[in-house]
Amino acid sequence: MSIRTWAISFILVGSLIGLAGCAEKTNGKDVELENKVIELEKKLEEQKAAEKAERKAAEEAEAKRIAEEEAKKPKVVNVIDPNTKNIVRSLVPVDLGFGTDNEKYKQELKQWAKELARGTETTPGYDSKMILDKIDANGQVIKGKPRVVLEEAELVTKVIEASAKGGDVILPIYITESGYNTEDAAHLSEVVVATYTTKFNPSVTGRNKNIELSAIAIDNVIVGTGDIFSFNHTVGPSDEAHGYQPAQEIVNKQLVMGIGGGICQTSSTLFNAVDKLAVEYVEWHHHSLTVGYVPVGRDATVSYGGKDFQFKNTAGVPLLVKAIYNPNGTLTVEIRTSAAYQALLQKR
Known part of the structure; x- marks a missing residue:
């Protein structure tokens, strides 16, 4: 409660006490005293409502200002590895042509997804062929490795969908185990x-x-x-x-x-x-x-x-x-x- 409200409340309470004192001396004025009390209580509620409306308006104005500031900031898309939870890459779509040259943006994403899946000369990709299981001389199974595929087209689609508002995109990685029991x-x-x-x-x-x-x-x-x-x-x-x-x-x-x-x-x-x-x-x-x-x-x-x-x-x-x-x-x-x-x- 503001200092102003406290002051008004103090005055109102004092007035009520004064009126109550008068009422003890002048029994015939009970109705007038009751009306005064109601009027003072009404003013106090009106004052509280006005201050509440003022605070709400200020909060809404601040929220609007923050929203406008956020809208001006470039959206960021974080591409996340589902296994490590690490960010593989943070993209700023507008810097790559989103909204101005969407076709160029899409082609750049396709190239990046291809390199991410299949690897480059210096960096291995997510894709890996299945290493099939084998039975050793003792009849024991030597485990190989499952097939791993990063779906490039799905990744591109997900990033484009997230580009307008920003947010996280989980790499669409699919793992296939060998088809036997x-x-x-x-x-x-x-x-x-x-x-x-x-x-x-x-x-x-x-x-x-x-x-x-x-x-x-x-x-x-x-x-x-x-x-x-x-x-x-x-x-x-x-x-x-x-x-x-x-x-x-x-x-x-x-x-x-x-x-x-x-x-x-x-x-x-x-x-x-x-x-x-x-x-x-x-x-x-x-x-x-x-x-x-x-x-x-x-x-x-x-x-x-x-x-x-x-x-x-x-x-x-x-x-x-x-x-x-x-x-x-x-x-x-x-x-x-x-x-x-x-x-x-x-x-x-």
């Missing part, structure tokens, strides 16, 4: 549902070592329902650091010596095995020359960092890849599954 792993080798064998010259040691190493890399890999198998991602670099040796390989329609020559026989043998099932090819390339270990058009060339052989398991059940290297000159790839799933398997 852990308890099924022990049974996936029960039934051979597809197989293919190729032959090689046992005396060509360098090339055969490369076939052996790449066969070991894909052996006992679990390809769950909906999983994508990447030969390059599964085998890894076929270089000297990983034990690969010089051997002939096909480059631009010519036979040349290169580290890792021969691994294409492994990828081609795998192709001919899985091709008997209802899988979907994500990436598949032929050699520039014919090869002697598979029929024409039945090869699958690969090169780490370049051409890959990838297929998606759309056969309806989880699969197990078995690669059997025989130093006497044969490579066999078997595709297996659990006996419980055999009736559900879809073939070509």
